[in-house]
Amino acid sequence: MSPGSVAPLAWAGMGLNDVLYDPIRHNNWATGSLIRFCLAQNLTAEQLEITGVGTYGGILATLDHIVRCDGSYLRRIADRPLEYVDSEPATDLETLATWNAEAGALWEYFLTQPFDVERVIVVDDNTRGTRAGIFVAQAINHANHHREQVCAILTGMGIEPPDIQAWEYAWETERIWDLPAPAAAAE
Numbered sequence: 001m002s003p004g005s006v007a008p009l010a011w012a013g014m015g016l017n018d019v020l021y022d023p024i025r026h027n028n029w030a031t032g033s034l035i036r037f038c039l040a041q042n043l044t045a046e047q048l049e050i051t052g053v054g055t056y057g058g059i060l061a062t063l064d065h066i067v068r069c070d071g072s073y074l075r076r077i078a079d080r081p082l083e084y085v086d087s088e089p090a091t092d093l094e095t096l097a098t099w100n101a102e103a104g105a106l107w108e109y110f111l112t113q114p115f116d117v118e119r120v121i122v123v124d125d126n127t128r129g130t131r132a133g134i135f136v137a138q139a140i141n142h143a144n145h146h147r148e149q150v151c152a153i154l155t156g157m158g159i160e161p162p163d164i165q166a167w168e169y170a171w172e173t174e175r176i177w178d179l180p181a182p183a184a185a186a187e
Helices: 016-040 059-077 092-109 132-156 166-172
Strands: 120-123 129-130
Touching: 016 059, 016 092, 016 132, 016 166, 059 092, 059 132, 120 132, 129 132
Parallel strands: none
Antiparallel strands: 120 129
16 A cells, blocks of 8 residues: 555445535534634624633634635535635635535535545645645544634623534534334333
8 A cells, every 4th residue: 555545434225425415514514613603702803812721813814714714615615616716815704604605505516526525635835735635634623622712702702602513513414313102001
């Protein structure tokens, strides 16, 4: 095997995209949910610039960073353009909501296509190669990390952030449900 390669996955009846379905959709949903929550709070420009200890930046800058990086990772593995990645930073949450929805549509396209996790993608000014699967892992990890920073800033402002964990995604998308109560045993 070549450097960094792994043995192929062999789960009966499952393709790689089937395994990625929920993690990728949750990732985009969580970012969109956090953006929509911040929009609903009617945060002022000053509040959008509030930072916290150890955070990337203010709320708007951090959300812009999440959406822009997600798009950058995605366009490399999907081989499709996302124009906003190279544009100026967003100046409002509405723009970020639009960009996140655009990325969501491209993620949906990506999930319908064959995906070679072993494909080599050249990065860092042509000085390194990495496997395509690493971009998926990085997209999910990176967004989780920075969404938690935004939630910490909101908490510091006295605003309870939304529940954006995978369980909440499951409830909102009907990927989890209550089972009927078992019938009472006859006496």
